Amino acid sequence: MSNYWNPFVQKLDPYVPGEQPKDKKYVKLNTNENPYPPSPKVTAAIKEAVNDQLRLYPDPNCDELRKKIAEHFEVKPSEVFIGNGSDEVLAFSFMTFFSAENPVAFGDITYSFYKVYANLCSLSPKIIPLNDDFSLPVDAFCEPNGGVVIPNPNAPTGRGLPIDSIRRILDANSEHVVIIDEAYIDFGGESVIPLIKDYPNLLVVRTLSKYSSLAGIRVGFALGQKALIDGLNTVKNSFNSYTIDRLALAGALAAIDDDAYSKGMAQQIIATREQTIKRLENIGFTIIPSQSNFIFASHTEVNAEVIFHALRDRGVLVRYFNQPRISNYLRITIGTDEEMDKLVEALKDILN
Amino acid sequence: MSNYWNPFVQKLDPYVPGEQPKDKKYVKLNTNENPYPPSPKVTAAIKEAVNDQLRLYPDPNCDELRKKIAEHFEVKPSEVFIGNGSDEVLAFSFMTFFSAENPVAFGDITYSFYKVYANLCSLSPKIIPLNDDFSLPVDAFCEPNGGVVIPNPNAPTGRGLPIDSIRRILDANSEHVVIIDEAYIDFGGESVIPLIKDYPNLLVVRTLSKYSSLAGIRVGFALGQKALIDGLNTVKNSFNSYTIDRLALAGALAAIDDDAYSKGMAQQIIATREQTIKRLENIGFTIIPSQSNFIFASHTEVNAEVIFHALRDRGVLVRYFNQPRISNYLRITIGTDEEMDKLVEALKDILN
Numbered sequence: 001m002s003n004y005w006n007p008f009v010q011k012l013d014p015y016v017p018g019e020q021p022k023d024k025k026y027v028k029l030n031t032n033e034n035p036y037p038p039s040p041k042v043t044a045a046i047k048e049a050v051n052d053q054l055r056l057y058p059d060p061n062c063d064e065l066r067k068k069i070a071e072h073f074e075v076k077p078s079e080v081f082i083g084n085g086s087d088e089v090l091a092f093s094f095m096t097f098f099s100a101e102n103p104v105a106f107g108d109i110t111y112s113f114y115k116v117y118a119n120l121c122s123l124s125p126k127i128i129p130l131n132d133d134f135s136l137p138v139d140a141f142c143e144p145n146g147g148v149v150i151p152n153p154n155a156p157t158g159r160g161l162p163i164d165s166i167r168r169i170l171d172a173n174s175e176h177v178v179i180i181d182e183a184y185i186d187f188g189g190e191s192v193i194p195l196i197k198d199y200p201n202l203l204v205v206r207t208l209s210k211y212s213s214l215a216g217i218r219v220g221f222a223l224g225q226k227a228l229i230d231g232l233n234t235v236k237n238s239f240n241s242y243t244i245d246r247l248a249l250a251g252a253l254a255a256i257d258d259d260a261y262s263k264g265m266a267q268q269i270i271a272t273r274e275q276t277i278k279r280l281e282n283i284g285f286t287i288i289p290s291q292s293n294f295i296f297a298s299h300t301e302v303n304a305e306v307i308f309h310a311l312r313d314r315g316v317l318v319r320y321f322n323q324p325r326i327s328n329y330l331r332i333t334i335g336t337d338e339e340m341d342k343l344v345e346a347l348k349d350i351l352n
Numbered sequence: 353m354s355n356y357w358n359p360f361v362q363k364l365d366p367y368v369p370g371e372q373p374k375d376k377k378y379v380k381l382n383t384n385e386n387p388y389p390p391s392p393k394v395t396a397a398i399k400e401a402v403n404d405q406l407r408l409y410p411d412p413n414c415d416e417l418r419k420k421i422a423e424h425f426e427v428k429p430s431e432v433f434i435g436n437g438s439d440e441v442l443a444f445s446f447m448t449f450f451s452a453e454n455p456v457a458f459g460d461i462t463y464s465f466y467k468v469y470a471n472l473c474s475l476s477p478k479i480i481p482l483n484d485d486f487s488l489p490v491d492a493f494c495e496p497n498g499g500v501v502i503p504n505p506n507a508p509t510g511r512g513l514p515i516d517s518i519r520r521i522l523d524a525n526s527e528h529v530v531i532i533d534e535a536y537i538d539f540g541g542e543s544v545i546p547l548i549k550d551y552p553n554l555l556v557v558r559t560l561s562k563y564s565s566l567a568g569i570r571v572g573f574a575l576g577q578k579a580l581i582d583g584l585n586t587v588k589n590s591f592n593s594y595t596i597d598r599l600a601l602a603g604a605l606a607a608i609d610d611d612a613y614s615k616g617m618a619q620q621i622i623a624t625r626e627q628t629i630k631r632l633e634n635i636g637f638t639i640i641p642s643q644s645n646f647i648f649a650s651h652t653e654v655n656a657e658v659i660f661h662a663l664r665d666r667g668v669l670v671r672y673f674n675q676p677r678i679s680n681y682l683r684i685t686i687g688t689d690e691e692m693d694k695l696v697e698a699l700k701d702i703l704n
Contacts, residue, residue: 002579004529004553005586006451014589017412028408037404046406046599050398052389054568054603056380057561060369084436088592099358120590177356201356209409216406216598227354234357237366238472240440246568247398247599251406 008122015116018319027342029333030317032155032184032294034213036268036336038251039261042214045254046247058249060241065249068256073193075223081232082252084243086183086207086220087113089232090149092239093203093222094121096231097177102146104176109134109326111155111181130157134288134296138165142172151181153189156321156331158290160189170199177228179203186211186266187273188291193223200225210293212255212262219244219252269293273334279344283351294333296326299351304328307350314346360474367468370671379694381685382669384507384536384646386565388620388688390603391613394566397606398599410601412593417601420608425545427575433584434604436595438535438559438572439465441584442501444591445555445574446473448583449529454498461486461678463507463533482509486640486648490517494524503533505541508673508683510642512541522551529580531555538563538618539625540643545575552577562645564607564614571596571604621645625686631696635703646685648678651703656680659702666698 001010018031037043066080073080083089094117098104103126106114110130118125128140134157141148148169153160170178178201185191185206193204203224209215222232236243244252255262273295277287280297288296299307308320308330319331332343353362370383389395418432425432435441446469450456455478458466462482470477480492486509493500500521505512522530530553537543537558545556555576561567574584588595596604607614625647629639632649640648651659660672660682671683684695 002583003527004449004580005583006448008451009448009583009586012586012590014586015593017409017593020409020411022411022415031409033409034407036407038406043402043404043406046402047399050395050402050599052395054390054395054398055386055388055565057369057372057383057385057567058570059372059374063374084592085594087594091591096358096361097356099360116590120587175355213407215409215594218410218594218597228356231354231357231361234361234364234366235472238364238468239443240436241367241369242437242439242567242570245570245597245600247402248597 012119013116015113019317021317024315027316027335027339029335029339029343030319032210032333033215034210034265034269034293035334035339036213036265038213039255039258041258041261042212042251042254046251049247049250054246058242058244058246062244062249065252068253069221072256072259073223075193075196076226078226079196079223079229081222081229082244083220083222083236085209085218086181086205088243089205089220089222090179090181091117091120092232092235093179093205094118094123096235097203097228098123098147100124102176104147104149105141105145106149107136107154109154109157111151112321114149134159136161136165138168141169145173145176147176148173148178149181150179151183152192153184153291155184155292156294156319156326157288157296158292158294159288160291163190163192166192167195170195170202174201177201177203179205181205183207184210184292186262187293188270196223196225200227203228208252208255211266213265214251214255217248217251219248269334272337272340276334276340280347283344283347294331296329296331298329302351304330307347310350311346314349316343316346364471365468367465371669373669376667379668379687379691381687381691381695382671384562384685385567386562386617386621386645387686387691388565388617390565391607391610393610393613394564394603394606398603401599401602406598409594410596410598414596414601417604420605421573424608424611425575427545427548428578430578431548431575431581433574433581434596435572435574435588437561437570438533438557440595441557441572441574442531442533443469443472444584444587445531445557446470446475448587449555449580450475450499452476454528456499456501457493457497458501459488459506461506461509463503464673466501486511488513488517490520493521497525497528499528500525500530501533502531503535504544505536505643507536507644508646508671508678509640509648510644510646511640512643515542515544518544519547522547522554526553529553529555531557533557535559536562536644538614539645540622548575548577552579555580560604560607563618565617566603566607569600569603571600621686624689624692628686628692632699635696635699646683648681648683650681654703656682659699662702663698666701668695668698
């Protein structure tokens, strides 16, 4: 706190990312990273870009990458916006599309950064409680809102939303932007990208962090009709012209090109997830159905916070949120089969 | 323009970066990039970081880099903020320290992004005309302001500001933050970093883009007392947790370590600058005294816009700003001696 701060800064309550431990080597199942390395074609492309050209600014418009993404998702390059991770894309989206006059709506159990963005933009969000089983109360999202943000599948629950429900929400909110945050869509969800041509109010947000194993290079993007993308570019170019560096551009291009590699890894993660769910259910956990690369688990007898600390002591990091309704749940990233063995072993030891 | 945009977005007038041409190879003297490649130690360090760890998020706090920068500049790690280029650092600074109630002051001839940031933050800046010779009217900056932003040396003029003048401005504005943007300080200016310990209102902004030949990896930083840095972190962590990727972190660490390399290149650029100034004066140019890696030049007879286009036709890109007071000037980045030969040759051809 300081007198030099703009008064609104005093009221901000920043996002707290999952721990990136430095003290020792953990089985790291706390930040939904992909357990598999990026495609060898991606690392080769980045290495090739590590050259004397680093003295030059990158392309501020990311034209080549936008073209590549457009081809891959069958939209136009003018319907693609690139950002420094999907977090930056979401921050720009809140700034561009939502205003204090019309409260933006999102769930009470959702990606916790949405509330932080709302705060940053001095918005009073309309927070809609999810149903008891953490499914989305679609009707409530169809009442008058000043915009909507929904992750599909939801974080931290992993629960997916049927495309028909999203269509209803888009129809009901035709005057305002509906953001569908598809950070985890490639682990079993159904994308609404094909709806973009029909809905001028739909913005789909994606990231290379999870599906493409590239959390380390920071590339996210948004797809939507040109008017929405133009708005994002206006705000971005009033903030920072060059948000994506030359190496991230090279890596992202190669990652979109080698989609087959990411798809193969995602299938492996889905298989591991289904097996892990069975193993955890066998030792007394209840698991929310997941379409993601993580699961949201609660034990029938032992408190989640107790398990969280006991796992940490045994070298396994998971995510625990000390907040209403979910304080007895753990969010567990799906790692390799070997990592899941270590998780189950540690859990058996704790629950014994 | 779209009904989906927040009304304030309709009023934004984004920054226009210098052209990054793709049509053919130019002698590129338009965006103040360093003509020399980054240190071989930097490219080696980045290559080493291109590995399977890219699947993991980077350190959101950039602890190692902050420690390295702190050691280099003899401040504490808690006095260092890292951003995605100095443009992002400046954007966060405007959001954190300036408010609509107290107009932030900057010059009329200055880095044109300041006005864009002010717009983005809905601030009405107090724009202070520079003197006729483009020197800073120090007294005017000592009148009551809600904050001050000054590049030293100034862009696009290249003119430096004596440290005593900055001290006067800091004393007169003790209630508000004074940002000294030292993007170009290493080409002959005198840094005010040693004043940080005495001035809680001083924020110094730096970039690796020019001095370290790393425009392509996007790393800038701010130095100031802890209360200012804490404010920047609060805003940054309400916007995007992971702004600096793993490769940029690796490159930046190596660049700070190999400062001797950058210093050598800067000395070469200064030598080339002084020689270029003489050569241009010989063919009728007037040059503002420069402490930067660019010069601001006006011809006594031929109009700057005419020269700009004629240079472009001859494969030489420089920067032309079509705005009051400087519409007869060209900003010319100092390249290699060979590039300057081509510039002078093209100019002689044009002026013949």
